[in-house]
Amino acid sequence: MSAPKIKFRDMHVPADQESPEGMQIVYGDQNDGYACVYLPDIEYAQYEDRSLKINIVMPSRAKGPYPLLVYVQGSGWLPQSLYMAIPQLSDFAHHGYVVASVEYRHSLEATFPAQIQDVKTAIRYLRANADKYQIDPARVAVWGDSSGGHLSALVGVSEGFAEFESDLYTEQSSGVKAVVDFYGPTDLLQMNKYPSKVDHDAGDSPESLLIGGPIQEHPDKVSRANPITYISREKALPPFLIMHGDQDELVPFNQSVLLYEALKEAGQDVTFYKVKGAGHGSRFWTPDVLEIVRKFLTAYV
Template identity: 45%
Template sequence: MEPRELSYKEFPASAATAEGMKVLPMNPDAVYCTVLHNHTYCERDGLPLHMHLILPSQHERPDATWPLLVFVQGSAWRQQHLDANLAPLSWISRQGYAVAIVEYRPSDIAPFPAQIQDAKTAIRYLRKHAGQFKINPEEIVIWGDSSGGHTAVMTGITPQDKTLDTDVYDGFSCQVKGIIDYYGPADITRMNEAHSTMDHSGADSPEGLLIGGLNVLENLEKASPTIIMNHISKEVDIPPILIIHGNKDRLVPFEQSVLLYNDLKQKGKDVEFYKIEGADHGGPDFWSGEVLGIVQAFITRL
């Protein structure tokens, strides 16, 4: 037969059959995801910054827009491995979310607040290009683990703080509807107060490198702006926050999330806090169906 240009609706279904053939109904709600690797969103300090984009699509809704989850991959504020949580985040995307795994400048190239600036820049870039990626710019949540959790919270609670921002993609908002914090530091000056397998105050520790290669406890004025609680007040509204942390975390003490949660509650903020009994620093416990159900329920209620 001669080929003809037909739309999907116009194209006839085949009536051919075969003995023993089984038939499955088409699922109009099925979501398929594609991954755009290493997409450059800006350049800072001569370094191109990338994001992985996981973009859903649906056969029955080709023009649909999707809520966006901006995920900041933890790395002790050093060079990130953006693929580290690509598999579970792809599962999340199949539930109907666009996901952007965002790269920030590592602390050995640019100390704090570079990581917060980069996350905000990425959000503005994604809003600017919302049409291209079929993102709903009114439905953005930021999520991160470990140092990415710290970055996510700091980004989400300080959208108007110009000392923690740049003018890259000026004119587009970096505000988010919600924040998800997986086992992130909250106060780097108090991390050595709890059990840990590493030092958190020396000049060459992750926390010391974050403030420019300085001893944290000897440079409290440099450390102070990195403390999440110093940016939270009763008077200023912030997005709802979900905190999830394991109580056998060998790298970021569980007490860090207790400090943050208690401060948020005392200041009247909307916060949920889950302890995963026996969980270490990351791993499969945080990507179980039960925990991802909690995450999805939190996002849905925003």
């Protein structure tokens, strides 16, 4: 049984003048700038019986267009917990961003480059539906953590590489204005050179599952998946913000050093922060860290 539709009367309701003893007053924001809405499980692509979803958090006031922040949740390229970062990401919607958390095909159902193809497809879908979601298609940033940081970095360095694009929404660009990489892998063959709780060279490691075989036995496939492969002086890249905990037990801190040095050597715009005392996401998502992200996005998006 459907709920009855409420009937509204055409009348002006004046401000209430009652003031009981002990009552206090606080003033509301005329623009209601802090309110946002949540749009869950929006399908952006279909592969046979596999539906890929986006979760959107956006300002509730219809006064866009707003810049778009595409978020890629880390998962070791395995099945994602797509809703994990929504509480933190909502704060960016409060500050005037449309935030979209993107699902991709995980490595148990498709090997690389399916994952980057999906993220880029999601960006193009959002641009194609810019009016619907109050998006400014000229102001798009991508942000991810761990494997999501890896894919976000790949988005930033690989614009124009046809093998990373799908045949959906081809009239749109998958390019971005800025990249935020939280502790993402960047050169998979170098990961075992530093202390880690994971044997990254093992045949069943997340990195090996991603490329479809033990990474040390497939260097060419690994090179295609490494963001640093696509960095050069010949092509201007979007600005990068890299942040990594100094006690990361899963992705060695050196992975971010490699990306930072490659970008800097190529003359690209990059900012790098070591987060003291932080692990692989633990003690990381603090107000100070999120404020650094916010200032970076404000400057470039």
